[in-house]
Amino acid sequence: MSEIIKVGMADLNTCKSPDGITTLGLGSCVGIAIRDPVTKIGGLAHVMLPDSTSIRNNTSIPKFADTGIVQLVNDIVKLGANRSRLVAKIAGGAQMFAFNANSNMVRVGDKNVEASKKKLAELKIPILAQDTGENYGRTVIFYPETGDFVIRAVGKPEKVI
């Protein structure tokens, strides 16, 4: 009997096939799914902000794209995945409202996507697919068994990337 593990906002977790892993309602946050296709071990991070180094209150590792992705990779490898085989898929980074009151918030969704891509490139983890930007929220479910990344949005047909 397989389970679906839930990841909250500014959080991350790992899972093994046949289990899946999900995070609900990604808005401007980005969901980064990583797996090793051979051992079928994977994980998902729900990051809120691009860069831990630009903020003083940065004790939360999973909150940031830079530190969250590193932690996720470490956790997946600890579970038995091979570091060199890891591949990623990303989703989220929407702009939920047309304006932003706070200058820190300008294009924060885009910045989260850019920071996630940059960190994955640094770690030499290829991005196989992405569904990012636009102006709507996304619920994602990732299956390390197949690598399927299921994306649901309100009033839109489900898609798998």
Next chain:
Amino acid sequence: MIQDMSLDELTAQYFDVFKELGNIGAGNATTALASLLQTKVDMKVPQVTLAEFRNLGEMIGGDDQVMVGIYLGVEGDITGSMMFLTKKETGKVLVNKLMMQEPDGEDFNEMELSAMKEVGNIICGSYLNSLSTLTNMKIYPTIPDIAIDMATAILSVPAIQFGIMGDKILLIQTQFTDDVELDGFFILIPDLDSYQKILMSLGLS
């Protein structure tokens, strides 16, 4: 003083201050709502919580619960933003009452969307008005924007702003009672230096 600490370390006293501001603001917003809908609207004592991000969706009634979020900027002596959030069905009830129409399905047409935005605008405006009166500061709302989407997706916007300051978000939950019970949430997001200005204006800093 507050600049050196994160929001998570808000002392009990400061938390009480923002809680009380939230109470009064929500009370004022309820009065505005009653006069807008021309009915009697009661309000239960608002619950104010400092919530962790990962529990946020559950507190609101489910991460993928579809909600209406009205988001506007705050300008004047303090800066920041504010959000009013309610379930999509509740939003629809409010709009139907305002437009004096019979329930006609779940979705919002252009006209109803515009009416919903106005409801949010009035609710947030009256909330900010009471804050302005209490602190004797000039506080103006900017033109609102609206989103209808999953709770956590909408909440990611204020959560990210709180995320810059700490690991928790200050949430004010209000329950209005009309013919039906209506749940609403307020989130006031002052910029970090505005927290200090609010506390100073009340003689607490």
